[in-house]
Amino acid sequence: MTEPTSIPVTMPIDIVVVDDHAIFRSGLKADLDARMRVVGEAATVEEAIRVIHEHTPPVVLLDVHLPGGRGGGGAEVVAGCADLQGITRFLALSVSDSAEDVVSVIRAGARGYVTKTVSGAEISDAVVRVAGGDAAFSPRLAGFVLDAFGTAAVAAADEELDKLSARELEVMRLIARGYSYKEVARELFISIKTVETHVSAVLRKLQLSSRHELTRWAVDRRIL
Known part of the structure; x- marks a missing residue:
């Protein structure tokens, strides 16, 4: 932050x-x-x-x-x-x-x-x-x-991550770390609207419903 x-x-x-x-x-x-x-x-x-x-x-x-x-x-x-x-x-x-x-x-x-x-x-x-x-x-x-919440789900992470584009993966990692949309946009040199679009795509592809669920998903898989 x-x-x-x-x-x-x-x-x-x-x-x-x-x-x-x-x-x-x-x-x-x-x-x-x-x-x-x-x-x-x-x-x-x-x-x-x-x-x-x-x-x-x-x-x-x-x-x-x-x-x-x-x-x-x-x-x-x-x-x-x-x-x-x-x-x-x-x-x-x-x-x-x-x-x-x-x-x-x-x-x-x-x-x-x-x-x-x-x-x-x-x-x-x-x-x-x-x-x-x-x-x-x-x-x-x-x-x-x-690091602390890594589980056996790590083994399945690669298959799920294959659903994401390189940019979606970058956005997902920052959002999971608690960055705001504005902070992600500044970090990746993209617009806030583009961040919103990528987050929506990530949630849809991973079958998640919120940023909180996304963070928990990343925590379980030890994805930085």
Whole structure:
């Protein structure tokens, strides 16, 4: 994620912010744009699970390291809200960029992971993506996820990839890493409309229905 894309939404997205540092929560709320509406905050595992169930927001911004609970931090919060699957999605937000932290919270069920070094506008864009069912990763972190979730399906990947053109394969890899359409267009020197066309073709050929499914497909096959 390099620069904000200003993804439009018609109504504010309700979010809960979970972080054990009150100063960071205050700063984050000030940095988020008008597409976001913070409806709740929490600082511990137990408090987070309670507040999330109280508000059932579309998206939770979740720190990875939190006090309380059984010591599982953000991953424990996601697990404790498993009954809200399909209602609430989790976007991890942490100072840590370690593979262990990234993988643990994604295994628990989070839809994305961005570091606290990104701007408020980039976080806002990531929230919009996650709310829409897509994945959102700081680009270099996506590799950790792709490496960690490799399965036996790798053996079948070549046959499926043969369905894609060289350009579609390039687009697919960037989208799977969490790049926005605008970022893909800039990276490949093509128009955003062309990116949209390629993504539609990739989803159709691989029999997938969303960018989130595409990311999971790539993760399972360890495709970078």
